[in-house]
Amino acid sequence: MTDKKSSRAVRCLDKTIKTGIVFMMIAIASLTFYQVVIRYGFNRSSSWSEEAIRFIFIWCSFLTIAMGVREKLHIGINIIVSLFSERLQKIIEIVGYIAIMLFSGNLVYYGWGVVMSTRSQTSPALGIPMSWIYLSVPVMGAIILFYCIIEIMNTKNELRLLGKGR
Numbered sequence: 331m332t333d334k335k336s337s338r339a340v341r342c343l344d345k346t347i348k349t350g351i352v353f354m355m356i357a358i359a360s361l362t363f364y365q366v367v368i369r370y371g372f373n374r375s376s377s378w379s380e381e382a383i384r385f386i387f388i389w390c391s392f393l394t395i396a397m398g399v400r401e402k403l404h405i406g407i408n409i410i411v412s413l414f415s416e417r418l419q420k421i422i423e424i425v426g427y428i429a430i431m432l433f434s435g436n437l438v439y440y441g442w443g444v445v446m447s448t449r450s451q452t453s454p455a456l457g458i459p460m461s462w463i464y465l466s467v468p469v470m471g472a473i474i475l476f477y478c479i480i481e482i483m484n485t486k487n488e489l490r491l492l493g494k495g496r
Contacts, residue, residue, distance in 0.1 A: 340480055344400065347393050347473070354390035358383055381455040385463050392470035399430065400477045420489045427478045427485070434478065437471030 365379045398404050406426075411419055444464045451460040 343473075343476075344397070347397055351390055351393055351397065354386050354393075357386050358390065361386075377455040381453055385453070385456070385458075388463060389466045392466040393473070396470050396473040396477065399474050417489065417492050420485050420492065423485050424482055424489075427482050431475055431478045434471040434474040438468045438475065441465075441467030441471060 361379045361383045365376050365383070368374050368376045368379075411422055414422065441464065445461045445468060448460040448464050452458060453460055453463070
């Protein structure tokens with residue numbers, strides 16, 4: 331796959347995830363409003379909407395974590411790294427992504443085990459398989475793995491350009 335096609339695929343994935351997050355946030359806000367109106371306006375409770383909000387929030391949170399990795403929005407300690415040369419900073423960045431990949435690989439592996447072991451369980455109010463909810467963990471891990479691979483490739487290209495500049 332060429333870089334242009336690769337970057338188009340990455341942009342498509344980014345846009346899909348971001349659009350999904352927006353729709354999930356709208357769903358959470360709408361269902362929360364519905365729940366408040368039902369509870370305080372009609373003095374009834376809605377167990378299904380509470381469960382739906384919780385499940386949508388789980389998926390939304392995990393997809394947002396993956397986008398945080400993509401956008402480099404997570405907390406980092408740059409004060410020490412900034413003392414090193416630009417080349418060494420890039421190497422440290424790659425090592426950081428490898429560490430994230432190891433963690434994400436565990437999320438995929440063990441998360442899939444949880445998905446498989448919860449296939450027969452259903453949620454009390456919605457009656458959907460709990461494995462769909464737990465699937466958010468390995469999906470997040472896989473997306474983070476993908477983004478880390480992309481970032482490592484980009485950082486290696488930057489390292490190569492730094493080497494040619496000497």
